[in-house]
Amino acid sequence: MKIGITVGDPAGIGPEIAEKAAHDPLVLEACEPVLYGTPVDPSIVPGRISARAGQAAYDAIVRAVEDALHDRIAAIATAPINKEAFAAAGIPWRGHTELLAHLTGAPRIAMLFHADVLRVVLATVHIPLADVPRLLTQARMRETIELTAAELPRFGFPAPRLAVAGLNPHAGEHGLMGLEDDAVLRPAIEECRARGIAVEGPLPADTVFVRAMRGEFDAVIACYHDQGLIPVKLAAFGRAVNVTLGLPIVRTSVDHGTAFDIAGRGVADSSSLVHAVLLAARLAAARA
Numbered sequence: 439m440k441i442g443i444t445v446g447d448p449a450g451i452g453p454e455i456a457e458k459a460a461h462d463p464l465v466l467e468a469c470e471p472v473l474y475g476t477p478v479d480p481s482i483v484p485g486r487i488s489a490r491a492g493q494a495a496y497d498a499i500v501r502a503v504e505d506a507l508h509d510r511i512a513a514i515a516t517a518p519i520n521k522e523a524f525a526a527a528g529i530p531w532r533g534h535t536e537l538l539a540h541l542t543g544a545p546r547i548a549m550l551f552h553a554d555v556l557r558v559v560l561a562t563v564h565i566p567l568a569d570v571p572r573l574l575t576q577a578r579m580r581e582t583i584e585l586t587a588a589e590l591p592r593f594g595f596p597a598p599r600l601a602v603a604g605l606n607p608h609a610g611e612h613g614l615m616g617l618e619d620d621a622v623l624r625p626a627i628e629e630c631r632a633r634g635i636a637v638e639g640p641l642p643a644d645t646v647f648v649r650a651m652r653g654e655f656d657a658v659i660a661c662y663h664d665q666g667l668i669p670v671k672l673a674a675f676g677r678a679v680n681v682t683l684g685l686p687i688v689r690t691s692v693d694h695g696t697a698f699d700i701a702g703r704g705v706a707d708s709s710s711l712v713h714a715v716l717l718a719a720r721l722a723a724a725r726a
């Protein structure tokens with residue numbers, strides 16, 4: 439099967455790790471990698487944000503998605519893009535997740551970080567922390583729980599056990615440390631439980647990830663970006679894979695950024711992208 443690998447921002451480490459991953463023996467055993475990049479542009483300097491680099495990354499993603507939608511490739515694994523470069527190019531989406539939802543017309547999506555030791559889904563993604571309480575609605579949490587429960591069987595969890603991390607310290611301590619956990623999260627969780635979904639919470643975020651790593655839960659739903667990504671990167675940085683749930687195509691990605699500080703030096707580690715390609719191949723085979 440053919441798995442597309444987009445090279446990401448050409449000023450970052452994306453082209454390097456994409457080339458390494460495409461020649462990795464494990465990848466070649468699992469699939470036929472197809473690289474999506476752009477011709478070399480001398481104006482794009484390694485480690486420097488530019489509109490041309492942002493546009494090049496965007497164009498490669500669009501081509502790969504088009505091929506995936508028309509079954510010319512079985513899945514997509516993406517190298518990292520740079521959000522500032524996207525903005526400089528006038529591209530309105532902040533990251534892959536939002537752009538892929540637009541390109542595929544997916545009505546409900548969520549970001550899953552998948553590793554053998556821990557799986558984390560984000561209820562909100564690339565928004566300022568100050569906006570999280572306003573945007574973390576009961577409907578949004580309910581939809582995230584439902585989508586996670588529907589998608590996890592693809593990853594080997596036929597009856598997933600979910601936990602929701604509380605927004606506030608101690609999950610609000612019954613209103614002493616914030617009202618959102620009882621007023622917003624708990625009703626969404628209870629509604630999902632009434633529909634037969636095995637979900638618990640809101641649970642204190644300082645212990646729920648440990649409980650998941652010990653096998654009590656198959657995935658944790660985090661309220662905001664850093665709440666979920668800090669534990670999964672501590673537990674499995676370089677081995678975790680970013681998966682977009684809810685798309686009509688299979689898309690995986692790395693668990694890191696463009697690493698402009700080492701771009702062009704030939705020292706970037708491709709292990710996360712290798713894991714992303716292998717998981718993409720596994721998910722595509724299961725779907726087929």
